[in-house]
Amino acid sequence: MQETLSPGRQLLMEVLDVPEVAVKIPPEEDLILAGINSGDLIRLGLTIEERTHLPLTDDDLMDLQTVAGIDRVLASRI
Numbered sequence: 001m002q003e004t005l006s007p008g009r010q011l012l013m014e015v016l017d018v019p020e021v022a023v024k025i026p027p028e029e030d031l032i033l034a035g036i037n038s039g040d041l042i043r044l045g046l047t048i049e050e051r052t053h054l055p056l057t058d059d060d061l062m063d064l065q066t067v068a069g070i071d072r073v074l075a076s077r078i
Helices: 007-015 020-024 038-052 058-063 067-075
Strands: none
Touching: 007 020, 007 038, 007 067, 038 058, 038 067, 058 067
């Protein structure tokens, strides 16, 4: 049985050059410490802004440090 991926993890997989990396990161682990580079995080933020047509706030940007945080940002924009 295949595990359902959260929206934040799915989006992270879309922006990474090696999407398989996103599957292995625990939800609360710091993405930079997990090996995700700042360029990928910028691309992630821009993708969220583009898809939701809303700018990211400072709090949103702080939340983009973990997969669980990405999920929170996405949930707040639905």
